[in-house]
Amino acid sequence: MSYSPRTVPSHKQLIYETVANFGPVTKAELLEAHDITSSTMTRLLDEMAKEGLILVTGLGPSNGGRKPLLYQVNPDYKYIFGLEISRLTSTLGLFDLNMNQKSVVRWRMDETMTPERLVAHATKLMAAFMKDHQIGRHQLLGLGIGAVGPLDASGGIMINPQYFPAKGWEQVKIRAMFEEAIQLPTLLENGANTALVGEHWSIRTENVQHALYVHAGVSLRSAMMSYGRIVYGKVDMEGSIGQMIIDVDGPRLGESGNYGSLETYASIQALERQIRTRLKIDGALELNNAPVTPEQVNLDTITAGLHAGDPFIHEVFRQSASYFGVGLANLINMFHPELIILGGALINANPIYYRVATEVAVKRTYYSEAYVPRFSMGVLKEDAVVTGAALMVRNQMKL
Missing domain, CATH: 3.30.420.40 (ATPase, nucleotide binding domain)
Structure with missing residues (x-):
C-alpha cells in the first residue's frame, strides 16, 4: 500500500504530469516536451481521456489547419x-x-x-x-x-x-x-x-532547474534540487545544516552536536537561550507593562519584544539573522543554485530576519557576473x- 519516494515514472505518467502542470496543452506541445512518436502520444492521450484522467477542454489557436484539441487534467478524478x-x-x-x-x-x-x-x-x-x-x-x-x-x-x-x-x-x-x-x-x-x-511547483513556468530551500525555526533544515529533482544522500539528515561549523571556538546548543555550529547561533532555541540568560542576569524585559520571566520566553514573546522595540531583543534577532546569512553563503558557495527559498518561523517572524540574512549572504557569496543568486520567501509559504x-x-x- 505504500509509495516509494524514488519510483521511476512511466511515459504515461510523465505526460500526465506535463498536462497537470502546464495544461491546457496541445498534442504538439506534448510532443515537443517528450521524446515519443505521434502515434504513441495519440494512444496515450486517448487512454487517459477514456479513463477520465484528462479532459478535452476546447480548441487551441490554428496555425493554418484544423484547430488542435486542448488537454487538461481532470481535477476531480481523485x-x-x-x-x-x-x-x-x-x-x-x-x-x-x-x-x-x-x-x-x-x-x-x-x-x-x-x-x-x-x-x-x-x-x-x-x-x-x-x-x-x-x-x-x-x-x-x-x-x-x-x-x-x-x-x-x-x-x-x-x-x-x-x-x-x-x-x-x-x-x-x-x-x-x-x-x-x-x-x-x-x-x-x-x-x-x-x-x-x-x-518549485508553484513557479513551474519559470523553468528553475537548481534550487535551495532553507528552513529556519526550532531547527535548521535544508533541501536541494538539481535539474528539477530533489538531491538525496545516503541517509536522511535534513537538519545537518544546523551542524555546519561557523566558529571553531564556539559553544554548542545542547548536550550533543558540534561546537560552534550554525544552530547554536541561528535557531529559535539559540535565541531563547540568549534572552533567558539575559533575563536571569537583570530581568530587564517588559511587554505590555508586564515583566517577562525566563520561563515565559518563546518565539511569541520574542516577536512581541521586536514589535515593542526592545533594543536587546532587536540586536539578538539581528545577530541571529547575520549568522544565518553566513550559513546561507556557505551553502550557496558550494551549490550555486538559481533560486534560494527561505522559510520557517524565524523567517516569517519579522521582516528583519529575511533582510539581514540575505544581505549578509550576498556579501559573502563568491560569484561572477554570470551568477547572481536570487532569494525568495516562497509563494506557498506555510x-x-x-x-x-x-x-x-x-x-x-x-x-
Missing part, C-alpha cells in the same frame, strides 16, 4: 491529503488533482500531541473534510506526509526528531500508523524536501510542505 508534521504546528490539507486546496487546518503541537493522538486527530479531520466535500473513500488517491527528520523514508519511520513538546516521538512508524487508521496508501518524505517540491507532500503522491500515481 483527491489527495497532504500532512505536515512539525514541532510548533502541524497542518492537514485536502487537494484535487490540479493541486487546488479544498480545505486546510492547522493545530499547535503541545505536550499532549503524541504520535497516537496526532494520528487520531488527523484521521478525524480527514473524515470531516470528506464529509464537507462529499468525497468517498474510493475517490482518494492517498496521503503524503512531510515530516521533521531524520527519517527512514523507505521504512516509513520518523527516527528521532528533537524538540517535540510531547513524548514518544522516537522510532515512530508513522506511515504504518496512518495506513492502518485510514486504509490509504501513504508516502513519507522529510518536510524540507516536500516544501521545496511545493514551492502551505509549502502539505502541498509538496500531496504533489509527490500525485506524481507517483499509478497510471
Whole structure:
C-alpha cells in the first residue's frame, strides 16, 4: 500500500504530469516536451481521456489547419491529503488533482500531541473534510506526509526528531500508523524536501532547474534540487545544516552536536537561550507593562519584544539573522543554485530576519557576473510542505 519516494515514472505518467502542470496543452506541445512518436502520444492521450484522467477542454489557436484539441487534467478524478508534521504546528490539507486546496487546518503541537493522538486527530479531520466535500473513500488517491527528520523514508519511520513538546516521538512508524487508521496508501518524505517540491511547483513556468530551500525555526533544515529533482544522500539528515561549523571556538546548543555550529547561533532555541540568560542576569524585559520571566520566553514573546522595540531583543534577532546569512553563503558557495527559498518561523517572524540574512549572504557569496543568486520567501509559504507532500503522491500515481 505504500509509495516509494524514488519510483521511476512511466511515459504515461510523465505526460500526465506535463498536462497537470502546464495544461491546457496541445498534442504538439506534448510532443515537443517528450521524446515519443505521434502515434504513441495519440494512444496515450486517448487512454487517459477514456479513463477520465484528462479532459478535452476546447480548441487551441490554428496555425493554418484544423484547430488542435486542448488537454487538461481532470481535477476531480481523485483527491489527495497532504500532512505536515512539525514541532510548533502541524497542518492537514485536502487537494484535487490540479493541486487546488479544498480545505486546510492547522493545530499547535503541545505536550499532549503524541504520535497516537496526532494520528487520531488527523484521521478525524480527514473524515470531516470528506464529509464537507462529499468525497468517498474510493475517490482518494492517498496521503503524503512531510515530516521533521531524520527519517527512514523507505521504512516509513520518523527516527528521532528533537524538540517535540510531547513524548514518544522516537522510532515512530508513522506511515504504518496512518495506513492502518485510514486504509490509504501513504508516502513519507522529510518536510524540507516536500516544501521545496511545493514551492518549485508553484513557479513551474519559470523553468528553475537548481534550487535551495532553507528552513529556519526550532531547527535548521535544508533541501536541494538539481535539474528539477530533489538531491538525496545516503541517509536522511535534513537538519545537518544546523551542524555546519561557523566558529571553531564556539559553544554548542545542547548536550550533543558540534561546537560552534550554525544552530547554536541561528535557531529559535539559540535565541531563547540568549534572552533567558539575559533575563536571569537583570530581568530587564517588559511587554505590555508586564515583566517577562525566563520561563515565559518563546518565539511569541520574542516577536512581541521586536514589535515593542526592545533594543536587546532587536540586536539578538539581528545577530541571529547575520549568522544565518553566513550559513546561507556557505551553502550557496558550494551549490550555486538559481533560486534560494527561505522559510520557517524565524523567517516569517519579522521582516528583519529575511533582510539581514540575505544581505549578509550576498556579501559573502563568491560569484561572477554570470551568477547572481536570487532569494525568495516562497509563494506557498506555510502551505509549502502539505502541498509538496500531496504533489509527490500525485506524481507517483499509478497510471
